[in-house]
Amino acid sequence: MPPPYAWFMGVAFVAHCLLNQNSKVLDGAHCAGVYSPMVDVLRAKGWRIEQMPCPELAFAGLNRFWAVREQYDTAAFRRHCKRLSAAVADVIAVRVNQGEDVVLIGIEGSPSMGVTITSSDPERGGRPEWPDGSPELISGEGIFVEELRAALESRGINYPRVAGETHAIPGHDETVQRARLEAVLADRPDGSAGGA
Amino acid sequence: MRTVQTGVPVARDARSFRVALVADRYVNPPPDGTDGLAVAADTGWGVLQLPAEDYPASLAGPLLAEVAEQAEEFRRHGYDLVLVGERDGLAEALAQVGLALPDSIVPGSAAELSTFLRARPAPAAIGPSGPVR
Numbered sequence A: 001m002p003p004p005y006a007w008f009m010g011v012a013f014v015a016h017c018l019l020n021q022n023s024k025v026l027d028g029a030h031c032a033g034v035y036s037p038m039v040d041v042l043r044a045k046g047w048r049i050e051q052m053p054c055p056e057l058a059f060a061g062l063n064r065f066w067a068v069r070e071q072y073d074t075a076a077f078r079r080h081c082k083r084l085s086a087a088v089a090d091v092i093a094v095r096v097n098q099g100e101d102v103v104l105i106g107i108e109g110s111p112s113m114g115v116t117i118t119s120s121d122p123e124r125g126g127r128p129e130w131p132d133g134s135p136e137l138i139s140g141e142g143i144f145v146e147e148l149r150a151a152l153e154s155r156g157i158n159y160p161r162v163a164g165e166t167h168a169i170p171g172h173d174e175t176v177q178r179a180r181l182e183a184v185l186a187d188r189p190d191g192s193a194g195g196a
Numbered sequence B: 001m002r003t004v005q006t007g008v009p010v011a012r013d014a015r016s017f018r019v020a021l022v023a024d025r026y027v028n029p030p031p032d033g034t035d036g037l038a039v040a041a042d043t044g045w046g047v048l049q050l051p052a053e054d055y056p057a058s059l060a061g062p063l064l065a066e067v068a069e070q071a072e073e074f075r076r077h078g079y080d081l082v083l084v085g086e087r088d089g090l091a092e093a094l095a096q097v098g099l100a101l102p103d104s105i106v107p108g109s110a111a112e113l114s115t116f117l118r119a120r121p122a123p124a125a126i127g128p129s130g131p132v133r
Helices: A036-044 A055-060 A075-097 A143-154 A174-186 B036-043 B057-076 B090-096 B110-118
Strands: A010-014 A047-051 A102-107 A117-119 A137-139 A161-165 B018-022 B046-049 B080-084
Touching: A010 A036, A010 A075, A036 A047, A036 A174, A036 B036, A047 B046, A055 A075, A055 B057, A075 A102, A075 A143, A075 B057, A102 A143, A102 A174, A161 A174, B018 B036, B018 B057, B036 B046, B036 B110, B046 B057, B057 B080, B057 B090, B080 B110
Parallel strands: A010 A047, A010 A102, A102 A161, B018 B046, B018 B080
Antiparallel strands: A117 A137
16 A cells, blocks of 8 residues: 555654744744745645754753753753654654655754754853854764664664754755755655656 | 743743644655645644554554643643544554543635634733733
């Protein structure tokens, strides 16, 4: 039996806040609810959307501080992310085993949802005062994304192609962000077109 | 930053304080279906997507548990919550965190959903006079 969503180009597993900016750390919401620039591209290209849980929301709450990887990299947060990533990896495995193309859309610069850029500052802690700027941005993955990669590996599932929302990155340009997303969607492993 | 009262969220960004739990068929609508995601974007609501209807309990259960935990955090901070569509197991998952099913709609059209969302009262996190700034 064909999968019920066979008319979709593939399945995009998206960071929670792309559909719900209310989950953002305070001062971080860019719009009221749905972040349309990324969602519109996925829709226009015919991708099914699956929203992942926000690792920080239920763990640290709506009044959490902005934080870097080191502040979230605790045993308890790792366990939380392992639980969440297991649930997501199970769904990804079903999709992949049905022959569907899968991409992962994260949040660049995020301590938990970064896919190629995360944030790091081993010295950060204590009274929350530090200068503006973004010296903490480094190449790497957020903690949830690391755990998701491990969960997929343990299921024998290849890590999917990734793209990220880039508001936290200096020089953020919505046109560039869109072009990168479109390129990732089009880069299908079977060489077929990635959407209209 | 303006301190108003301990525990009262202060609107310092663009968030709406409105979150809809949305059944998958309205996030990924069939060709003739109601596009709930587009309506949510148009009306300024955030979306908490519910697992696809055809997912077995072994897949959907853990996802529903996470939806419930996140809904609990929104509710305890006074964000408005509604349910768009239906999902088996949601009521039980919400009950696990002490929540009842929120006000809901099974919309027959985008216009009907839009009317429902726009008619909601101001969330407790905002208050009747608008966001605290």
